[in-house]
Amino acid sequence: MTAISFPDVERLVVDHLKNRAELAGVIVDNRPPAGFNGTQKAVLVSRVGGAWVDDLRLDQPLVDLEVYGPDKTAAHGVALAARSALFEARGTSYGGAIVTDVVEADGPRWLPDYNYPASSRYLSTVRLFIHAN
Numbered sequence: 122m123t124a125i126s127f128p129d130v131e132r133l134v135v136d137h138l139k140n141r142a143e144l145a146g147v148i149v150d151n152r153p154p155a156g157f158n159g160t161q162k163a164v165l166v167s168r169v170g171g172a173w174v175d176d177l178r179l180d181q182p183l184v185d186l187e188v189y190g191p192d193k194t195a196a197h198g199v200a201l202a203a204r205s206a207l208f209e210a211r212g213t214s215y216g217g218a219i220v221t222d223v224v225e226a227d228g229p230r231w232l233p234d235y236n237y238p239a240s241s242r243y244l245s246t247v248r249l250f251i252h253a254n
């Protein structure tokens with residue numbers, strides 16, 4: 122039996138999004154930075170589930186994008202930019218694995234974050250299809 126080398130899907134998504142021109146000035150990470158209060162433009166990435174298909178050597182992680190902004194309009198704009206940019210991950214390789222597809226499971230939806238009362242937040246979920254090496 123060959124050992125499976127799973128890529129860190131959170132880092133994969135963060136690395137794919139963080140240097141995109143359309144997300145310039147936006148914090149992109151898998152955890153909020155020090156001093157975060159929800160009013161900064163930010164995309165926070167979290168794996169929230171998914172499944173491994175052994176016969177196909179296929180990981181199908183579900184990934185949430187929590188998108189924040191100083192107001193609802195700004196947060197929505199960042200959510201749309203991140204949404205579009207993530208679809209372009211199709212065909213990319215990361216740590217020897219290949220992203221073969223990106224499918225939206227739940228598009229951006231307004232979801233206030235009561236941990237940060239001044240925040241404006243949109244949440245979306247995508248499923249990635251990643252063939253492991």
